Amino acid sequence: MKIATWNVNSLKVRQQHVIDWLETSQTDVLCLQELKLTDDKFPRAELAEKGYRSWYAGQKTYNGVGILVREGLNVDESTIVRNIPGFEDPQQRVIAATIDGVRIISAYFPNGQAPGTDKFAYKLRWLEALHDWLVSELAQYPKLALLGDYNIAPEDRDVHDPKAWEGQNLVSPEERAEFVRLVGLGLTDAFRKFEHPEKIYSWWDYRMMAFRRNAGLRIDHILLSGPLAAACTSCDVDKVPRKWEQPSDHAPVVAQLS
């Protein structure tokens, strides 16, 4: 099973990119973030025509997450979960589904704006709620993958200029500690299971020619529970769609499970 995550920054604008990328990558399960559209605007029929079924939790203007699943895979409809159970939140940031026995979670972590702000406090609250929910999810589903835009660069090697970013949002010690706490549940950062060249990132600012300068951050991740980490044979960032006309500022991250 080939699984992937991609913050598309508006599915309306990036619909054709998604379709083109699915066709070339032959991905089985694609987790999407920042749909920026309501459920009635989701291009369900267009994706079905290309051989993918969709589940989503949409929202006007902001947030919104989805999971696209290739025809032929078994989706247990009764296990679909939207949002973190017990965590009251009007923002649509989580959807989970069980696909061929694998628990797949598509998550759009809060940005946080800056340490010390209300939005940062919300980010930390949200991370705690996610952590606590994952405890029960892992008990129920030993094969679990948490894919998404984490809005956290876990280590300095995930940051193009660690000195300039020190202490700032996306890299601050508090949020990195929350990432470590997630890993502490027995999850593995699939990307770091393998050797890679230096300076691999998943997001680049639209401004200041950041992509051409490779001034990026690695903030999109795939965390895998033990059995899936053992079955994972590769994990890479696909920079190609970031080079397309009118791209998302994020690139897809892909993992192959044997």
Place this chain on the structure above:
DNA sequence: ATGGCAGAAATATTCTGA
């Protein structure tokens, strides 16, 4: 310290993103 780019809502300008 700020803005720069992009998308959405709205239809000028503001909010949010990371």
